[in-house]
Amino acid sequence: MRTFLDFEKPIAELEAKIDELRHMTAQSDIDIASEVKRLEQKTDKLLRQTYAKLTAWQKVQVARHPERPHGLDCIQALLAEFTSLAGDRAFSEDRAIVGGVGRFRGRSVMVIAHEKGHDMASRVRHNFGMARPEGYRKAKRLMDLAERFKLPVIAFVDTAGAYPGVDAEARGQAEAIAAAIDRGLSLSVPFVAVVIGEGGSGGAIAIAAANRVLMLEHAVYSVISPEGCASILWRSSDNAADAAEALRLTAQDLLKLGVIDGVVTEPLGGAHRDREAAFTALGNAIDAALTDLVGKDGAHLVAERRQKFLEMGRQGL
Amino acid sequence: MNWLTNYVRPKIRTLLGSTAEVPDNLWHKCPSCGAMIFHKELEANLRVCTHCGHHLRLDARRRVDLLLDPGHQSLDLPRPLVDPLKFRDTKKYTDRLKEAHAKAPDGQQDALIVAAGTCGGLPAVAAVFDFSFLGGSMGMAVGDGFVAAAEAAIAREAALIAVPASGGARMQEGILSLMQMPRSIIAVQRLREAGLPYIVLLTDPTTGGVSASFAMLGDIQIAEPGALIGFAGQRVIEETIREKLPEGFQRAEYLLDHGMVDMVVPRAELKPTIARLLTLLMRPVPQAALPAA
Numbered sequence: 001m002r003t004f005l006d007f008e009k010p011i012a013e014l015e016a017k018i019d020e021l022r023h024m025t026a027q028s029d030i031d032i033a034s035e036v037k038r039l040e041q042k043t044d045k046l047l048r049q050t051y052a053k054l055t056a057w058q059k060v061q062v063a064r065h066p067e068r069p070h071g072l073d074c075i076q077a078l079l080a081e082f083t084s085l086a087g088d089r090a091f092s093e094d095r096a097i098v099g100g101v102g103r104f105r106g107r108s109v110m111v112i113a114h115e116k117g118h119d120m121a122s123r124v125r126h127n128f129g130m131a132r133p134e135g136y137r138k139a140k141r142l143m144d145l146a147e148r149f150k151l152p153v154i155a156f157v158d159t160a161g162a163y164p165g166v167d168a169e170a171r172g173q174a175e176a177i178a179a180a181i182d183r184g185l186s187l188s189v190p191f192v193a194v195v196i197g198e199g200g201s202g203g204a205i206a207i208a209a210a211n212r213v214l215m216l217e218h219a220v221y222s223v224i225s226p227e228g229c230a231s232i233l234w235r236s237s238d239n240a241a242d243a244a245e246a247l248r249l250t251a252q253d254l255l256k257l258g259v260i261d262g263v264v265t266e267p268l269g270g271a272h273r274d275r276e277a278a279f280t281a282l283g284n285a286i287d288a289a290l291t292d293l294v295g296k297d298g299a300h301l302v303a304e305r306r307q308k309f310l311e312m313g314r315q316g317l
Numbered sequence: 318m319n320w321l322t323n324y325v326r327p328k329i330r331t332l333l334g335s336t337a338e339v340p341d342n343l344w345h346k347c348p349s350c351g352a353m354i355f356h357k358e359l360e361a362n363l364r365v366c367t368h369c370g371h372h373l374r375l376d377a378r379r380r381v382d383l384l385l386d387p388g389h390q391s392l393d394l395p396r397p398l399v400d401p402l403k404f405r406d407t408k409k410y411t412d413r414l415k416e417a418h419a420k421a422p423d424g425q426q427d428a429l430i431v432a433a434g435t436c437g438g439l440p441a442v443a444a445v446f447d448f449s450f451l452g453g454s455m456g457m458a459v460g461d462g463f464v465a466a467a468e469a470a471i472a473r474e475a476a477l478i479a480v481p482a483s484g485g486a487r488m489q490e491g492i493l494s495l496m497q498m499p500r501s502i503i504a505v506q507r508l509r510e511a512g513l514p515y516i517v518l519l520t521d522p523t524t525g526g527v528s529a530s531f532a533m534l535g536d537i538q539i540a541e542p543g544a545l546i547g548f549a550g551q552r553v554i555e556e557t558i559r560e561k562l563p564e565g566f567q568r569a570e571y572l573l574d575h576g577m578v579d580m581v582v583p584r585a586e587l588k589p590t591i592a593r594l595l596t597l598l599m600r601p602v603p604q605a606a607l608p609a610a
Contacts, residue, residue, distance in 0.1 A: 162529075164549030164557050169567055172577045174528035174548040182502050182534060201486075201495060202529045202548065209499040223486045223495040223526070228553075233406035233488065247491045248402050257401070259492050306506075309499045310464065313457045316401030 005061045011050065011269075014043040047269045054218065057241035059250050060226055062218040063197045067272040069279070070129075071113030071156045072098060074196060077279035078286070079104055079111060085145075087138060091171065094135035096127045096163070097207070099142045104154065105287055107294075110146035112139045112207050113156035116197070129198075130163035133176035136206050140176075140183045152190040152290055155207040160225065162203035177206045184209035185305060188298025192289045194264070194282065195219045195251075196271075211305045212289040213259070215251035216282070217266040221259075222249035248317060258315050262289070347371055349543075363584045372541050372584055374521060377447040378422065380480055381432045384443050384518075384588055389434025392442075394426055394465055397457040402491045410489040417450050425450070427458035428483070431466040433473060437592025439599055440475035442466050446482040448522075453483030455527050456490035460497030463531060467504035476514040476595050481532045485525020498530035505534050514598045516591055519546050519569065519578065537594055538578040539587070540569035546578075 004012035018039045021032050054062065062068070075082055079102035086093045099112040114131070117123030146153045162173055184191060184207065193210035199221030215221060222229075226244035227237045234242065248254070251263045264285040267274035293301065344353050349371035359366070363383065364373040381389065404410040418425075428450040433442045444466035446453040463479070470477040486494035508515045517535030519528075521544035529548050540546060547567035555562060565571050569581045582590050 162548060164553045166554060166558060166562065166566065169547050169549060169554070170571075170575050172533075172575065174546075175533040175577060177529040177548065178498075178502065178531070178533040181499050181530065182506065185499055185502055186506060202498065202526055205495055205498055206529075209502075221492060223491055224488055229406075229488050243406070246402070246404050246406060247488075249492065254492055257492065259496060306503045309496065309503060312496045312500070313397055313401060313460075313493045316398050317403060 003066050007058050011046055056244040056250050059218050060220050060244050062270050063220045068197055069271050071115040074156045078283050088134040092134045094132050096129050096131035097135035108151050109154050110142050110151045111154045112142055114159040129159045132163050132168040133171045133173050136176035136180040139207050140180045143183045155193040157195040157199050157204045157208050158197035159200045159203045161200035177202045180206040181209045190293035195221045212261045214262045215260050216264050220249040222247050365584050377430050377445045380445045381443050385434040389432045392431045394462040397461050404489040421450050428453045429459045429462040439595045440473050442470040442475050443478045445480040448482040454487035455497045456487035456494045460500045463501045464504045467508050471511045478516045480518045481523045481527050482520045483527040485527055498526050501531035505531050520544050540578045540581050544569045546572050
């Protein structure tokens with residue numbers, strides 16, 4: 001059973017009707033194929049219309065869709081021989097960030113990804129994709145390893161933010177994030193990051209200070225969650241939709257601002273409606289970015305990455 | 318304000334028919350111990366409570382005077398795009414900026430001021446946050462200012478002393494405020510490559526995106542007593558874990574105990590401590606010592 005978002009209700013109703021009709025066809029021998037076809041066309045049109053003009057707040061909901069492909073899904077789909085690596089070698093293993101080595105279209109790479117989990121048990125295991133310092137320190141360790149073996153780094157970003165907890169603060173959440181950004185910025189290997197769902201603030205940039213930063217079409221990337229922003233500036237989280245609009249957190253706006261380098265088109269109705277197509281588009285986009293970067297020498301990659309970040313903000317909307 | 322100030326005092330004044338104005342800021346109440354401190358006494362004590370030692374917030378300009386030797390000069394900072402997102406909440410961001418400018422000293426552009434000079438005779442650049450300017454929040458102007466401060470330090474072969482006092486990123490600049498985290502870290506990397514010391518003095522408060530970037534990457538991390546330092550806000554943490562926070566949580570001393578800072582130094586000892594550190598780091602052999610002045 002697919003989860004529908006509030007604004008997808010008319011689509012959900014149409015799809016339910018199609019299902020019902022299909023069921024009937026199976027039982028009786030009345031031919032209602034033409035009616036099904038008509039409804040399918042209608043659904044398709046409605047999806048197209050709805051998704052062509054999603055508001056920022058609707059995008060936030062799509063980005064958080066429970067069936068949206070998460071970090072591990074992307075890894076499974078895009079990497080061969082993926083070998084998971086664990087631990088920060090100092091305190092523990094933080095499953096909010098997963099990573100390891102594998103082969104992306106024939107080439108050995110290091111991959112680092114947030115993982116939110118897909119059901120209650122896995123969400124708890126991965127702490128809903130909200131990392132503690134150990135997660136960022138593991139990411140840093142994996143970057144060190146990538147540097148040593150000259151492996152390109154691919155990061156999949158999908159987090160509501162760094163975990164706000166007493167234990168996380170006690171072990172230096174701020175320092176861990178700062179150090180991860182620092183490491184990413186000094187990598188002498190190609191570094192490509194893709195925001196696949198939610199790019200939540202410091203927890204996201206920790207693994208996204210990359211040479212090429214891409215976003216899936218309906219992903220969002222922001223300094224603060226719309227709810228958090230609304231509760232501070234509007235003094236009510238009811239204004240989350242207004243905040244989402246004001247924050248300019250959509251892939252389309254961020255591309256205009258020069259903060260990201262590319263937008264990866266999603267299948268109609270979002271990546272979760274056609275995962276295979278989404279992974280193919282994602283793989284192609286990463287491949288193109290990597291092809292552009294491999295072969296450049298380390299010093300050049302560092303200089304180019306720095307220059308890119310230093311130039312941000314020269315253009316407004 | 319209490320009944321003494323808003324009821325008794327006016328009454329007495331009317332009774333006496335006195336016209337002599339008593340300035341409102343003659344006495345300060347210590348937010349920690351509640352003691353009343355005479356204004357001049359508090360200022361002479363660098364805004365440290367004479368009763369309990371609580372460190373009240375210090376104005377950014379006084380901070381520069383405190384850290385650098387006399388004769389330092391303030392640097393002009395780059396002027397980035399204003400309001401790149403055309404942000405508006407219940408108020409326009411440009412209006413919020415105007416209000417902040419009206420309250421700030423003339424010529425101050427945003428929440429960061431930068432000055433160059435010497436500290437204990439050694440070349441130093443100070444980048445100091447003004448918490449009274451939109452909560453010291455970091456947007457384009459602060460980020461550019463910080464990058465400029467690092468560049469000035471490199472050009473002068475000087476140490477950089479960063480003094481954050483900030484709630485974090487400037488939400489009204491959206492993603493561009495988040496991008497100041499990597500941008501400020503690039504500035505730190507350049508300093509590192511130039512072999513220059515980078516001292517961070519964490520003051521009350523240092524949180525959010527500021528703490529999770531340049532403010533935690535100092536060669537030496539110093540904190541002022543009692544300063545609130547952390548990534549997540551206390552209210553957010555309380556709402557997440559639904560329990561009371563431990564005593565002294567996210568205070569300077571807590572960070573020291575948890576290995577996150579090198580030392581907690583009272584305000585009066587900051588300058589000699591930093592000057593000594595700079596000498597140790599920048600003049601490693603006695604021959605290279607500055608000739609006695």
